[in-house]
Amino acid sequence: DGGITQSPKYLFRKEGQNVTLSCEQNLNHDAMYWYRQDPGQGLRLIYYSQIVNDFQKGDIAEGYSVSREKKESFPLTVTSAQKNPTAFYLCASSRNDGKSNYGYTFGSGTRLTVV
Amino acid sequence: SQKIEQNSEALNIQEGKTATLTCNYTNYSPAYLQWYRQDPGRGPVFLLLIRENEKEKRKERLKVTFDTTLKQSLFHITASQPADSATYLCALFTGGGNKLTFGTGTQLKVEL
Numbered sequence: 001d002g003g004i005t006q007s008p009k010y011l012f013r014k015e016g017q018n019v020t021l022s023c024e025q026n027l028n029h030d031a032m033y034w035y036r037q038d039p040g041q042g043l044r045l046i047y048y049s050q051i052v053n054d055f056q057k058g059d060i061a062e063g064y065s066v067s068r069e070k071k072e073s074f075p076l077t078v079t080s081a082q083k084n085p086t087a088f089y090l091c092a093s094s095r096n097d098g099k100s101n102y103g104y105t106f107g108s109g110t111r112l113t114v115v
Numbered sequence: 116s117q118k119i120e121q122n123s124e125a126l127n128i129q130e131g132k133t134a135t136l137t138c139n140y141t142n143y144s145p146a147y148l149q150w151y152r153q154d155p156g157r158g159p160v161f162l163l164l165i166r167e168n169e170k171e172k173r174k175e176r177l178k179v180t181f182d183t184t185l186k187q188s189l190f191h192i193t194a195s196q197p198a199d200s201a202t203y204l205c206a207l208f209t210g211g212g213n214k215l216t217f218g219t220g221t222q223l224k225v226e227l
Contacts, residue, residue, distance in 0.1 A: 004158075033214075033215075035217075040123070040219065041219065042204070042217045042218055042219035042220060043159075043204070043217040045214060045215075045216070048214060058214070088156075090158050090159075092158070102161075102164070103149055103151070103161025103162075103164060104151075104159075104161060104215060105161070106158030106159050106160070107158050108157055108158050109156070109157065109158050111156075
């Protein structure tokens with residue numbers, strides 16, 4: 001079955017450390033996205049990529065970095081510059097046919113906690 | 116400023132009744148609007164997409180309306196069941212590309 005796999009499910013980070021969240025999809029989707037979800041604030045877009053080797057900043061990109069070297073993979077690095085990284089991180093993918101007819105497919109999320 | 120507003124208070128209804136959730140937006144002119152379901156600790160699941168030229172869309176017990184004059188979408192679940200209890204998110208395509216901007220969601224609780 002096709003889908004998106006995020007790992008790990010839970011991640012603990014010490015202050016000052018960089019951590020990388022994994023996102024892999026086998027849906028053959030061109031576009032991939034990273035969102036952050038905090039209680040009462042909904043989903044906020046961090047970065048997105050519409051094609052391999054290209055990505056754009058979302059609304060809250062500061063303190064994060066991404067890469068898109070393969071179509072299937074879109075890892076997110078939370079750097080030490082991110083002041084409040086504790087959150088639920090969601091990766092999604094979608095077709096990118098320019099018609100916007102399809103919904104996103106989301107992974108099951110990674111809950112990051114700074115200790 | 117641009118806003119997508121959903122009722123932050125939980126909606127509690129009895130099993131078998133119709134649940135109606137509201138999504139209002141300002142300063143957007145979306146061509147599409149989507150609804151998602153999210154269960155605790157899980158990623159959202161896509162339910163329905165409605166285009167600006169469609170007044171209504173149905174899928175099984177779900178119905179979505181889209182009024183671009185009122186800048187509002189209504190999401191209905193008929194014959195609701197306890198298994199429908201979840202948070203429901205509306206989302207708009209905003210800006211270029213396929214970027215979705217999400218509302219904060221409304222929690223629905225269906226009681227026996």
